[in-house]
Amino acid sequence: MSESSKIPFNNPGWAGNTGEFDLTEAQVRGDDYVGKRPPEGGHPSGASSYPYMLADKHPDAPLFEGPYKERWEKLRTRYPNARSALLPTLGMAQELRGHLSPETLDQVAKLLDLPPAYVRGVATFYTMYNKRPVGRFLIQVCTNISCNLCGGEDVLQAFLNNTGTELGETSEDGNFTVIEAECLAGCGFPTTVQINSRYYENVTPKDVPGILERLKAQGE
Amino acid sequence: MAYPYTHAKEVRLLSKHFGDPEARTLQGWKARGGYQALPRAFELGREKVIDEVKASGLRGRGGAGFPAGVKWSFMPKERTRPHYLLCNADESEPGTFKDRELLRWTPHQVIEGMAIAAYATGAEHAYIYCRGEFFETTQVFARAVEEAYEAGILGKDSMGSGVKIDLTVHVGAGAYICGEETGLMNSLEGRRGQPRVKPPFPAQAGYMGMPSTVNNVETLSSVPFIVTNGGEAYRAYGTPDSPGTKLFCVSGHVRRPGNYELPLGFPLMELIDDVCGGMREGRSLKGVIPGGSSVPILNAEECRDCLLSYEGVVKAGSQLGCASVIVMDDSTDIVKQVRRMVGFYAHESCGQCTPCREGSAWVEKILRRIEDGRGTEEDLDTLVEVTTQMEGTTICVLSDSVAAPVKSSINKFRGEYLARIRTGEKVGAV
Numbered sequence: 265m266s267e268s269s270k271i272p273f274n275n276p277g278w279a280g281n282t283g284e285f286d287l288t289e290a291q292v293r294g295d296d297y298v299g300k301r302p303p304e305g306g307h308p309s310g311a312s313s314y315p316y317m318l319a320d321k322h323p324d325a326p327l328f329e330g331p332y333k334e335r336w337e338k339l340r341t342r343y344p345n346a347r348s349a350l351l352p353t354l355g356m357a358q359e360l361r362g363h364l365s366p367e368t369l370d371q372v373a374k375l376l377d378l379p380p381a382y383v384r385g386v387a388t389f390y391t392m393y394n395k396r397p398v399g400r401f402l403i404q405v406c407t408n409i410s411c412n413l414c415g416g417e418d419v420l421q422a423f424l425n426n427t428g429t430e431l432g433e434t435s436e437d438g439n440f441t442v443i444e445a446e447c448l449a450g451c452g453f454p455t456t457v458q459i460n461s462r463y464y465e466n467v468t469p470k471d472v473p474g475i476l477e478r479l480k481a482q483g484e
Numbered sequence: 485m486a487y488p489y490t491h492a493k494e495v496r497l498l499s500k501h502f503g504d505p506e507a508r509t510l511q512g513w514k515a516r517g518g519y520q521a522l523p524r525a526f527e528l529g530r531e532k533v534i535d536e537v538k539a540s541g542l543r544g545r546g547g548a549g550f551p552a553g554v555k556w557s558f559m560p561k562e563r564t565r566p567h568y569l570l571c572n573a574d575e576s577e578p579g580t581f582k583d584r585e586l587l588r589w590t591p592h593q594v595i596e597g598m599a600i601a602a603y604a605t606g607a608e609h610a611y612i613y614c615r616g617e618f619f620e621t622t623q624v625f626a627r628a629v630e631e632a633y634e635a636g637i638l639g640k641d642s643m644g645s646g647v648k649i650d651l652t653v654h655v656g657a658g659a660y661i662c663g664e665e666t667g668l669m670n671s672l673e674g675r676r677g678q679p680r681v682k683p684p685f686p687a688q689a690g691y692m693g694m695p696s697t698v699n700n701v702e703t704l705s706s707v708p709f710i711v712t713n714g715g716e717a718y719r720a721y722g723t724p725d726s727p728g729t730k731l732f733c734v735s736g737h738v739r740r741p742g743n744y745e746l747p748l749g750f751p752l753m754e755l756i757d758d759v760c761g762g763m764r765e766g767r768s769l770k771g772v773i774p775g776g777s778s779v780p781i782l783n784a785e786e787c788r789d790c791l792l793s794y795e796g797v798v799k800a801g802s803q804l805g806c807a808s809v810i811v812m813d814d815s816t817d818i819v820k821q822v823r824r825m826v827g828f829y830a831h832e833s834c835g836q837c838t839p840c841r842e843g844s845a846w847v848e849k850i851l852r853r854i855e856d857g858r859g860t861e862e863d864l865d866t867l868v869e870v871t872t873q874m875e876g877t878t879i880c881v882l883s884d885s886v887a888a889p890v891k892s893s894i895n896k897f898r899g900e901y902l903a904r905i906r907t908g909e910k911v912g913a914v
Contacts, residue, residue, distance in 0.1 A: 306630050309651055310622075310630060312652075312654060346674075349674065350674030351674060352655060355616075390616075408824065409578045409810060410736055410810055413735075413812060413816065446578070446660065447576055447578040447579070449575045449576060449580060449583070451578070
């Protein structure tokens with residue numbers, strides 16, 4: 265790994281893969297600046313924005329206990345009424361459980377005193393709420409116009425081939441779900457791939473096996 | 485540390501500190517001249533801040549290009565009800581990648597712009613609607629907000645002025661339509677992000693039915709410069725109708741894609757050939773989408789004299805939108821790319837209005853049929869007819885965004901469609 269690639273956020277854009285993929289999660293987030301945070305978080309203003317990881321999945325975890333409850337209460341103070349806190353609440357529930365099952369949605373509805381059907385209606389409108397369980401790593405490959413022009417579909421195919429899955433299906437070991445994403449706002453650095461919370465830019469098909477190896481190693 | 489893709493022709497008012505990790509911290513940002521505009525705004529008073537922004541001629545950077553100062557002046561002067569300022573960071577127009585860079589490299593610039601705008605519009609609470617996919621970006625931004633709270637820049641008594649400014653980071657959940665201002669407000673209220681009928685406009689009844697202003701990240705980022713240096717200084721760049729600088733997001737088949745901050749009115753061909761290093765080896769220009777996927781495609785001929793200002797791009801036959809320049813060379817398969825764009829809109833249509841919900845789905849099906857070589861020549865007329873009926877018949881402009889690429893491509897690249905229909909022959913590779 266070169267010296268410059270150790271610097272977080274050192275993304276050289278068009279210059280191709282210069283070791284960015286070798287950075288750790290902490291380096292990409294810039295933990296030196298963002299800091300290590302307790303799960304209940306700091307100031308209420310940003311309570312809906314972290315933790316960033318969706319990887320820890322406990323489908324049976326209780327809905328908002330302990331630090332999560334504190335965080336949720338902070339978050340709730342930032343919105344004028346219960347309904348407007350619905351999206352961040354759903355986001356937190358998904359953080360804990362990995363996906364929003366009908367039971368989870370009912371629990372959220374109860375918590376916010378909203379009709380269950382209404383909560384379900386909202387949750388199904390937004391694509392980022394997983395209504396079904398997904399793999400430990402949710403791989404979203406952008407195939408919209410800018411990435412498509414630069415070979416996004418080949419990258420998607422490479423991910424499918426290397427994980428041995430069909431689009432939207434979870435691999436047998438429960439590690440990977442590969443889906444096609446709409447524009448991820450990384451158009452200048454094609455192909456942009458989002459894996460859980462992290463962006464990988466300038467991904468080419470030949471980078472794919474290496475990325476998957478690293479992810480697998482992370483999980484063990 | 486120089487941001488990797490800079491160019492000598494850039495005028496870096498907003499993007500000067502891109503690539504500099506120090507600039508993300510409060511201390512670093514102050515050392516670089518940050519947080520001078522906000523006290524100045526308190527000194528000037530609400531009216532004068534709005535006048536200064538009006539004088540600068542700053543136009544909304546989210547796509548519509550509506551003058552920001554004028555928008556602020558629509559807010560009621562009397563504060564009998566809560567006012568809200570909403571920052572639109574739901575960047576999801578295909579081809580656009582500027583707001584993410586502004587948020588992750590210069591979060592304090594955005595916070596300062598939001599605080600000034602909140603003060604000017606009489607809002608005590610500002611929300612930033614961040615796109616759900618931007619985990620890292622939101623992290624950086626939320627940390628900056630915490631720093632600003634700790635330093636007393638945000639909170640009950642902003643910088644000792646007695647003005648209350650609260651800021652909340654709100655995270656979306658992946659819906660393109662939430663970038664539309666009324667869709668954004670609905671989503672922020674915990675509803676489905678379906679746009680509302682206007683009027684009433686947000687300044688009368690916006691978030692929670694209260695007077696609200698919605699501005700793009702880049703618009704608000706430009707505000708500190710204007711307040712510090714005055715509207716006239718901002719007008720030194722750009723054209724009389726499109727003052728100032730703009731981040732141009734260049735993507736597609738150029739050698740050096742990226743964000744380049746240039747004065748408005750910059751020639752398109754100079755941007756492609758000089759700033760972005762030209763087309764890839766041995767390739768020639770086929771077409772350009774100058775403002776994100778919602779605007780008409782320009783062919784190579786129309787690009788030649790096109791100037792990148794709001795009025796200049798209209799003259800060339802398209803719109804500047806959010807200045808997302810998507811460059812396509814001669815290897816591009818127009819039929820496929822248009823189908824891909826329409827597929828995006830069909831996926832993102834909120835389903836409220838029939839012309840959009842049914843139209844976008846059917847247009848995609850017809851385009852796929854043509855792409856697979858099963859189309860007929862009448863299909864082209866059908867496409868034009870369907871998309872014509874989609875224009876101006878719906879609550880928001882997503883439906884019009886389907887029509888733009890379809891109609892312009894049939895008009896300008898009819899030969900490619902016909903070749904596909906008659907012989908099944910592909911013109912381009914990608």
